[in-house]
Amino acid sequence: MQYMGKSVLFLMVILFFCSAGSVGASPAQDQLKQTIDSIIEVLKNPEFKSEAQKENRRVALKKIVAERFDFEKMSQLSLARHWKERTESEKSEFVVLFGRLLEDTYIAKVEVYTDEKFVFLTERIEKKKAQIDTKVATKTVEIPINYRMYTRENGQWMVYDVVIEGVSLVGNYRSQFGQMLEKDSFEVLMDKLKKK
Numbered sequence: 186m187q188y189m190g191k192s193v194l195f196l197m198v199i200l201f202f203c204s205a206g207s208v209g210a211s212p213a214q215d216q217l218k219q220t221i222d223s224i225i226e227v228l229k230n231p232e233f234k235s236e237a238q239k240e241n242r243r244v245a246l247k248k249i250v251a252e253r254f255d256f257e258k259m260s261q262l263s264l265a266r267h268w269k270e271r272t273e274s275e276k277s278e279f280v281v282l283f284g285r286l287l288e289d290t291y292i293a294k295v296e297v298y299t300d301e302k303f304v305f306l307t308e309r310i311e312k313k314k315a316q317i318d319t320k321v322a323t324k325t326v327e328i329p330i331n332y333r334m335y336t337r338e339n340g341q342w343m344v345y346d347v348v349i350e351g352v353s354l355v356g357n358y359r360s361q362f363g364q365m366l367e368k369d370s371f372e373v374l375m376d377k378l379k380k381k
Contacts, residue, residue: 210308211310211315212342213310213334216253216341217332217334217342217344220252220253224246227249228242230242233245243292247288250288250292251284251288253343253344254287255344256287257280258335259287259345259346260276260283262359263359263362264359264362265359265362267362267363267371275371279375283378301321301322302321302323303319303321303322304322305318306320314333314336315333315335315336316331316332316334317331317332318330319331329350330347330349332344332346333348362374365377
């Protein structure tokens, strides 16, 4: 089963590129920028450059990503109507497996960081949700990326979806999981996630 299309693969690289802040940015944008800056700091840290430090580097990166991405909400949105059909135990296990899939793919791609430019463009805030529009500029192309976020009661802004070149990460998985669950059982889906 193929989980990642071209657009989704871009996501794994995009978040981690150099960022440029904006004057008067919202708390959502500020918090996203803090996450990006923290990731770049780990990637540039000489202590983490060697192959012997690969696992320690990944642990540090996963910790940063987990603080900004809401894998439970992403899991819920990706399963859509199938989420309600699951037991609490099944939901918990799915969040762990799906989160691990996202993290592992993310980290594998982020380690190819080579000083591309990450630019904040616009932001739209509506009550407790925000969309931060950005782009990654390389020498030859510009890739638009939109981050969809929501705020928790404590004021922390969390990413629940990323749209890359018009393709939603959550929507991509929702389509794939939906097709699978029309043909196979939830257990089959879980087995495939365990093998990833």
